[in-house]
Amino acid sequence: MSPTSTSAPPARPGVKASSVRDELGSLRIDRSKARKSSPLALLAWLLLGIVIIGAIAAAGFVALKDRLFPPTTVTVESVRVMTLGQAQTELTCTGYLESRWQAAVGAKVPGRISEIPVEEGTQVKAGDVLAELEHADLDAMLASRKVAVALAEAQLAEAKFNAEQVERDYAREQDVFKRNAGTKSALEKSRTARDASKSILQAREASVAAAKNAVREAEESIRNMFIYAPFDGTVVTKDAEKGESIMPGGMGASSGRGSVITLAKLDELEVDTDVKEDYLAQIHKGQPTEVVVDAVPDRRYRGELREIIPMGDRTRGIVKVKVAILNPDERLFPELSATVNFLPDQKEGEASLSERKAVFAPLAAIQGEGSEKFAWVVNDNRVRKVAVTTTGEPEDNLIEIASPFTGGESLVTSPPPGLKDGEQIQVAE
Known part of the structure; x- marks a missing residue:
């Protein structure tokens, strides 16, 4: 395709080419007369400019407002709900609960x-059985010793009969003599x-006593196979299970358990704490x-x-x-953590009052006097003036207040x- 060339438009038939060029050359834009602007258009442009400048100024003010006019910095504290006892606290300590009567109960043998x-x-009473140890061998020994008692008593009865008979024989010999x-020898023989x-x-009486004591010994040995509650209380832990061996003073599996039951009186609890x-x-x-x-x-x-406790800890x-x-x-x-x-x-009758809950405000937040007391409440980083009614005396920089405050x-x-x-x-950090 051949490149495009620019040329004059073809001449009309019967018209000279020079005339066409003269006509084209006479075509000109007349810029001599300036176009006049409309007053309304000028006003619109002016208003638009003012709006743009105002928007820029407003955005700048918003962005720099906190720097140019920083808000007032204040410190705040919360309204608290607590008991009167907490408000009157002079000293606070922490510790753990324990029973005044608590024992790790084991066996004697x-x-x-x-x-x-x-x-x-x-829950058990004093004397209730807490555990039982195997004692079949002791049962057999007790049975054997009871038989020994019966034998000794039979021998005693025989000895009494013989003594009575010998006493009669001696009296008869005395009468004959x-x-x-x-003869004198017969009398002496009877006396002997x-x-x-x-x-x-x-001797037979002593044998009976010894046999009976042996029975009591066996019974006590069997009694030692039972572990009894030393006082009324509650079982708090089982330190051993059925089939385990126990040993007085034992510390574990290798030497045997030292105790079977830990017993405590839960109606006499106290806090063990440090001051x-x-x-x-x-x-x-x-x-x-x-x-x-x-x-x-x-x-x-x-x-x-x-x-x-009259003993300090110097360390x-x-x-x-x-x-x-x-x-x-x-x-x-026992063993729950507690705060004292x-x-x-x-005074008499005030103990129950310490348990009453009330609403307390920081004393430094209460402004004004008498019936015109008020406080500044902070909400969404703005303050609101609220009337306050106080109902008590200051306690440890706190004072009891009434509604509309509910705490927090x-x-x-x-x-x-x-x-x-x-x-x-x-709000200050």
Whole structure:
């Protein structure tokens, strides 16, 4: 295909080519007259420019507002729901529950367990059987010794009969000798027989006593094959099972179990805890306490400092104390972790008040006086002024308040002057 060439349009028939060129050359755009713009269009462009500049300024203000005008920084604390005892706490310690009466019960003698009639949680009375050891050999020995008692008693009866007969023979010889009808040697022989029968009778009586003591010994040996509850309580652990061997003082499988049952009185529980030497002057025997058990978060127990152990630990700088729980229930048992709040001394009738729950606010958040008290409540990084009614005296920088607070609200503490209702704030880290 040949390249395209540009040429003048063909001349019309009867028209000269020069005339056509003259006509084409006369075609020109007249730029001499300027086109006039419409006033409405100028106004539209002006408004558009203003809107664009305003949008840019607004976006910049929003982006730089926090830097140019930072919100007021405040500190907050939460409204808390707690018992009056917690609010009045003078000292807090942690420890573990233990029974005041708890014993690892074992046997007096070694043996193999034949029966354990109790399980964990079983309540027993003093004297109830906790376990039984095999004692078939002792049963046979007891039967044999009872036979020995019967034999000894029969021999004693024979000796008594012989002694009575010899006594009669001696009396007869004495009568014959007094009438000069008998000989002195016959009298002496009768006397000797009488004395011998008395000795035999005493020996038979001693044999009976010895046989009976042997029976009691065998019975006591069999009794030692039974493990009895030393006091009323609850079985908290089974330390051995049927068929295992136990050994007094044993420590495990190689030497035999040392105990079979661990028994505890769960109605006399106490907290074993430590108090630092620095705080020892703040507590005293008989001081009221509040005990919080981690496993029972919905209950507060009344307690009393029962004993301050008169022995310190110089390596740790502590003194061990025992806090008795005055109102335990079935949900408590040994080795549970607990927190002890030591309370100030209470007047008669105030012990139950320490268990009452109430709403407490930080004292630094309460502003104003009398009926005009209020607090700043933080919600979505804004503050709201709320009227407050206090119902108690300050306790450890806390004060009891009434509705509308229910616990969990965030209050501004030590609010800065000039804070306004609805103002945006920033919570300090």
